[in-house]
Amino acid sequence: MSFLKKFLKLESHSQDDTLVEAIKNDNLKKVTALLNIEDINKEDEDFKTPLVFALNHSSLNVTKFLIENGANLEETLEGNSIISHLIKVNASIEMLDYMRSIGASTIYEYGQSPLEMAIKTASSFETFKYIFENFGTNIPEGKKYLIHEIADSENIDFKTKVKLLELLVKEYDFDINEDESELHLSSKLFNKRDFELLAEVIKLGACVNSVASNLLTFMGEKKVKELSSHILKYPINNPKYILEILDFDTFKEYILNTNNINGILLSITKSTMLHDKQKIQLAKIALEKGANINELTTSDHPTNVLYTFTSHFDIGKNTLYLDFLLDNGAKIEDNGFSALFTAIMENDISLVKHLLNKGADVNFVNYFDNTAINFIISPKAKFNNVQEKIKMFELLIENGLDMNIKLSHYQNSGSNYTPAIEAIIDISESEFVEYVLEKFPNIEINDTVIRYAITRDIDINVAKKIIAYNPYVIFENEKYSKIKEKYYDSGILELAIDNEKEELVNHILDTYSDVKSYGELVSLVIKAIYSKFSINTIKRVISIDPDLNRLYYVFSDDPHSETTLIRFLRSCHEYLTQEQRVEILRELVKYNADIYASLTRLEATKSNLDNVGILVQQALNNVFEPKVLEFFLESGFDPYKPTANLNESQMHSLINRFGQVSDESCIEYLEFFKEKGFKVDFEHKNVFDTDILLGAAMMNRPKTIKWLIDHGANVHVIGGFDNSPALHKAISNYDNTNPMLRAKTVKVLIEAGCDIEQIDSEQFTPLMSAANYGCFESVRVLLEAKANPNFFNEAGESAVHRAILGEVKAYDDKENSNLVRSKILAVLKDTGADLNQSSNEVLPALHLSIIRDKKDIFNTLLQLDLDLNALDMLGRTPLMVAIAYGDIYYVNRLMSNKKIKLDIVDNNNESIHFSAVIRSDTSMGLKMLKYFIEKKVPLTNGAGGFTLLHTAGYYANFKAIDILKEFFPDFNIKDSQGFTPLHWTVYSNIDIEQDLRIQMIRELVENKANINERLPNGENALTLAVYAGFKDVSDELISLGCDIQVALNTLENIEGVPSEAIEYLKSRI
Helix, strand or coil, X not given: CCCXXXXXXXXXXXXXXXXXXXXXXXXXXXHHHHCCHHHCCCCCCCCCCHHHHHHHCCCHHHHHHHHHCCCCCCCEECCEEHHHHHHHCCCCHHHHHHHHHCCCCCCCCCCCCHHHHHHHHCCCHHHHHHHHHHHCCCCCCCCCCHHHHHHHCCCCCHHHHHHHHHHHHHHCCCCCCCCCCCCCHHHHHHHCCCHHHHHHHHHCCCCCCCCHHHHHHHHHHHHHHHHHHHHHHCCCCCHHHHHHXXXXXXXXXXXXXXXXXXXXXHHHHHCCCCCHHHHHHHHHHHXXXXXXXXXXXXXXXXXXXXXXXXXXXXXXXXXXXXHHHHHCCCCCEECCEEHHHHHHHCCCHHHHHHHHHCCCCCCCCCCCCCCHHHHHHCCCCCCCCHHHHHHHHHHHHHCCCCCCCCECCCCCXXXXXXXXXXXXXXXXXXXXXXXXXXXXXXXXCCHHHHHHHHHCCCCHHHHHXXXXXXXXXXXXXXXXXXXXXXXXXXXXXXXXXXXXXXXXXXXXXXXXXXXXCCCCCCCHHHHHHHCCCCHHHHHHHHHHCCCCCCCEEECXXXXXEECHHHHHHHHCHHHCCHHHHHHHHHHHHHCCCCCCCCEEECCCCCCCCCEECHHHHHHCCCCCCHHHHHHHHHCCCCCCCCECCCCECHHHHHHHHCCCCCHHHHHHXXXXXXXXXXCCCCCCXXXXXXCHHHHHHHCCCHHHHHHHHHCCCCCCCEECCCCEEHHHHHHHCCCCCCHHHHXXXXXXXXXXXXXXXXXXXXCCCHHHHHHHCCCHHHHHHHHHCCCCCCXXXXXXXXXXXXXXXXXXXXXXXXXXXXXXXXXXXXXXXXXXXXXXXXXXXXXXXXXXXXXXCCHHHHHHHHCCCCCCCCCCCCCCCHHHHHHHHCCHHHHHHHHCCCCCCCCCCCCCCCCHHHHHHHCCCHHHHHHHHXXXXXXXXXXXXXXHHCCHXXXXXXXXXXXXXXXXXXXXXXXXXXXXXXXXHXXXXXXXXXXXXXXXXXXXXXXXXXXXXXXXCCCCCCCCHHHHHHHHCCHHHHHHHHHCCCCHHHHHHHHHCCCCXXXXXXXXHHHHC
């Protein structure tokens, strides 16, 4: 709404704009000329009044005029209090003061306080000051301390921050170090690298303990010197943190004026602001005041002044301050630490010599059980090359270093007594190790040292020297078998092979012929191949293994045993050429490896193949190797000889069980063995009654199947665990076969003469089986071959039914199972399947999709032009079934179709109204019932006088009573058995809560149902309720006056009534 009368008369916006500009410019004269008083509270098209414009632009004079002339001042403006809003729009102090004086709101529960708004909008210092003076300095609960809010602000400029912090600290007594919930202010500013503001808060007393050690690096000596007096001024700054950043004069003044000299020498020593002569001057003053020359740090592992000095500075030959400390009693070794060790670590050989000359203990063992050797070999030691390390080591040896002192080496070790040579070989260079061995030829070499010689990256000649100390060492419990739950020992040969050191392996074989020459967990031959050793080396390893038929254990989740030869065939293909594989096989057999060995399951089963022989092992590599096969045959191998627990040949097993081997590969093997004179025994079956053709069908090998049939296999054979023909096996046996491959297999079998209408043990034809298991591509092939889509089995099912009823995920696409089944239904329809047909046992397709709640299939069926009013075996339409039992989705979809008929009556003479009353979702059912009544759909009485009211009683649908009473004036109406609706309410055998039955009883009685109406045999409702075991219902009937004596008399004459029921009624008389 416009502010102006002229605008109200739909004239131009121009005067509106003129008024707004006048308000913005606080031009009172112009505003009074343009604005009629009666329009003072009217809103523009954005719902803003003149006062809102005046406040938004801090137009004080206009604001006063508007308020004095009746302008309405709201409690809030744009989600904030009036004062907070004024701060947001950067109003003048005068405007804030005027609005405060007339009582403008300062707080709004859901808005921001004035102080919060000032921080958010980075108000001027004057505005903040006004807020502090008039509204206080409190920040709402849950916010940061005000000091931090200001310091953290990204919007408030530096100068304003400084002035605000000074104001808060000096005039409002804020503690700049308060708020334990936040990181300390100085630390926070340091981390943000805001050194400018950090300097200012230091002047205001911010604690610098946590950042003192870094101030020199980041702020420079000049700035730190400038801040020194401020830092010392505040007691919160701990001397132990700040003294080392003080310049000489300030430090001296501090020492002279303090009575607390604890830690003073440490601070002098660590200072980078002082040169050595200045440190000596200050140290002398400190010592005169009683400082301890050996005072300790306060760390978890305290060290003295001398150690601190050597660990903080590069000293070399500049020992002026060091000598001062030593001359005044400083200890080189003190409290478990040695200054010598830091000098060694720093590679400061001049300092090491100097300390040794000053009496340093070269064999000192420190707090952590480290010796000088630890610091020579440490990866952190600052040696530029091995020669420097050797030079340092020689110096220590010359000064009496004892190599027999044990040391701590392994982190988290249970023992801290490691021989020096063990630690050296573990982490040092070969050149250094060799030097130590030459220097100490008689040093004791333990098993671990030998292990490291083999496993570490050490020069082979050094490794040979170490191994020579004890080549027959046994590494106990080196290998663990998860299957056998047992540890096995190992020797140097296995360790060398494990670490792929072929040259060292050959050295061991050349030099130590009687070392342990076999592996107990994995064959050394296999390990040598995995290590990519040369053929000659592998053959040497074979030749020394005393038992190449030793069993090794594999696959912890399904334990098997295997020999070296089987493991070689199973897993070494990628390392060798075919010729090399034959050469290795010959060598294995030469040294008595058994060609008839197998991969054997340790826990034999009746259903799995427990022995997998050499042919299968070779074939699983998926590379056809005729030379290897020829070697097998040379050794007496027969591919068709039945073996293992399942009584099948290896060729049968290969075709029947190993999908990893391709169809084409199977043909290659069949052809190869045929050319070598071997014939397939087509009559032979394994323990499951499966011959080789059925095995090929199960695995969907179309090329293999054709080859077998062409060479004499019986295409009509029946067998296997499911006693089914080959065509059914190809369809149903495995769910992970490629759909096109399955379809191709089906086609080959059909072309070979398989009966496409044959029934299997599941009473399925091949087409029904394909529909059941979701094999769409196979369905297409069968239909192209003229399979009958309308065949019904003894269970009354057709392929259509099996497409819907199949419980497994569709083989062709498990992720889109219903889509596959929908496609099957479509192609069945296209080839003549009657989708409307049902049997006495099975519903029609559309009914079935509703009952099974398969929406995708339902929608597909709707598109296939089937009869939407087709009747099932009970005469019900799909809509009747959907209303009674289906999701509302199906009801809505059907009702929206114009072809749907509402007036069909089923075989029990029940109209569609009955379905609505039966529905478990009673509220939706009643809506439908009302709809049918409004549409005047004829209401029938069911067969045998079972009316809609009886149905409501049967299902305890008490909510239907209000609708039904219009059609049933007599609520005691009886069916052909003499039952009233009340009788069915208390006696129906469906699963209904007793509370619902009770509610229905009350509704019926309220509508004049006779509580004592009796059946022809004299039984009343109470008789039925007690007989049915409904105690709560019985109690209700009694409370409503149902005759207990009648019920008692009738029940006593019924045989088999529990005595408890009789006693219950007697107790209620």
